[in-house]
Structure formats: C-alpha cells, structure tokens
Amino acid sequence: MIDLYYAPTPNGRKIKIFLEEAGLEYKVIPVNLAGGEQFKPEFISVSPNNKIPAIVDHEPKDGNGPISIFESGAILLYLAEKTGKFMPKNFSDREEAIQWVFWQVGGLGPMAGQFYYFNTYASEKIPYAIDRYRKEVARLYGVLNKRLEGKDYLAGEYSVADMICYPWIVPHESQGQSFEDSPNVGRWFNAIAARPAVKRAYE
Numbered sequence: 561m562i563d564l565y566y567a568p569t570p571n572g573r574k575i576k577i578f579l580e581e582a583g584l585e586y587k588v589i590p591v592n593l594a595g596g597e598q599f600k601p602e603f604i605s606v607s608p609n610n611k612i613p614a615i616v617d618h619e620p621k622d623g624n625g626p627i628s629i630f631e632s633g634a635i636l637l638y639l640a641e642k643t644g645k646f647m648p649k650n651f652s653d654r655e656e657a658i659q660w661v662f663w664q665v666g667g668l669g670p671m672a673g674q675f676y677y678f679n680t681y682a683s684e685k686i687p688y689a690i691d692r693y694r695k696e697v698a699r700l701y702g703v704l705n706k707r708l709e710g711k712d713y714l715a716g717e718y719s720v721a722d723m724i725c726y727p728w729i730v731p732h733e734s735q736g737q738s739f740e741d742s743p744n745v746g747r748w749f750n751a752i753a754a755r756p757a758v759k760r761a762y763e
C-alpha cells in the first residue's frame with residue numbers, strides 16, 4: 561500500500577497518473593495547502609520541503625519497512641524502479657526519459673508556477689515579471705514542440721517523462737499558450753488526455 565500526500569494541483573496529478581496507470585494500490589491523504597497543513601510537523605517528517613506530492617511506501621523493495629519519498633521527479637523514478645513500468649528499457653530512451661523528467665522539475669514547473677503566481681495571485685501586478693515568465697513558458701513550449709516533432713512520446717515509449725510534463729500542459733490556456741503555436745504538443749496532449757488512467761487521475 562502506498563500513501564499519497566496529495567492536493568489537486570499539477571504536481572499532485574503526476575503521481576496519481578502513475579499510480580492509476582500501474583494499477584498500484586494507494587490511499588490519498590489530502591493536504592490542505594490553503595489551510596497550511598503542509599507546515600505541520602507530521603507532514604514535514606514525510607516531505608521536508610513542505611510541498612506535495614510525497615509518498616510513503618509501506619512495502620518497499622528492500623523489505624526494510626516504510627520509506628518516504630518527496631519531490632515528484634524522485635517519486636516517479638522510485639515508482640518506475642519499484643514496478644519496472646513506464647521507464648524505457650532501451651538505454652538511450654531511458655536516458656532521454658530521465659532528462660525530460662529533470663527538464664520538467666527544473667524548468668517547465670517552476671516557470672509556469674511563477675507565471676501563475678505573478679499573473680493570478682500576486683496582489684501587485686508587475687508587468688515585467690508577468691512578461692518574463694510568460695515568455696519563458698512560451699520558450700519551453702517551443703522546446704517541447706521541437707522534441708515531439710515526428711514522435712508520439714518524449715522518450716520512445718509512453719513513460720514517466722510524459723506523465724510528469726502532461727499536468728503542466730493541462731492549464732495551457734491560463735498560461736497564455738496556444739496549441740496553434742505548438743501543434744506537436746497539442747497532438748501529444750490529446751493522446752495522453754484520452755488515456756483511461758489519465759482520465760481517472762483527473763476525476
């Protein structure tokens with residue numbers, strides 16, 4: 561059994577997608593971010609950076625009792641290793657998948673997150689900041705679009721690389737992005753959206 565510390569945000573959805581795709585048994589433990597539950601000591605003992613997602617696997621491979629994992633990229637790599645699923649076996653595809661996982665957690669996630677913050681949440685609207693992050697998000701969509709040219713998936717086969725990027729493309733309209741400018745992203749997005757496990761992760 562896996563406990564998933566979760567809120568319905570793009571970072572939370574990534575892990576739900578994997579768990580649904582792999583058919584793993586899991587229990588959702590909601591973390592109320594607006595209520596500040598991420599700062600509670602019980603949660604910080606699982607996720608020291610006070611952010612969702614995090615998991616506790618009660619039956620890890622080494623048989624040494626429960627293990628907690630934080631950071632969505634690390635969680636997906638852990639789950640891929642545990643199950644032997646959604647990580648390409650082919651050497652170069654595997655290396656590609658890992659690179660796109662890091663690209664998402666180091667690039668698309670933070671830039672789109674900052675855009676959302678300055679464009680939507682910030683009490684003071686700072687055009688310079690809004691513009692900077694919108695342009696950076698647009699640049700990253702361009703990178704993704706180029707990568708997906710002539711390809712169904714980011715790393716050979718459907719993998720953790722696609723699962724980690726997809727939830728950050730779901731809010732493309734509120735990010736000021738259009739699939740007209742990135743048709744390969746649009747095609748890839750629609751194929752992933754149609755997967756039953758992905759639909760379940762968004763129910």
Ligand SMILES: N[C@@H](CCC(=O)N[C@@H](CS)C(=O)NCC(=O)O)C(=O)O
Pocket residue numbers: 567569570571572593598610611612613630631632633665669
């Ligand atoms: N790099 C982290 C980012 C996680 C993250 O930003 N989580 C947000 C929700 S989407 C959060 O928990 N925010 C609460 C806070 O910052 O207090 C990951 O990929 O897991």
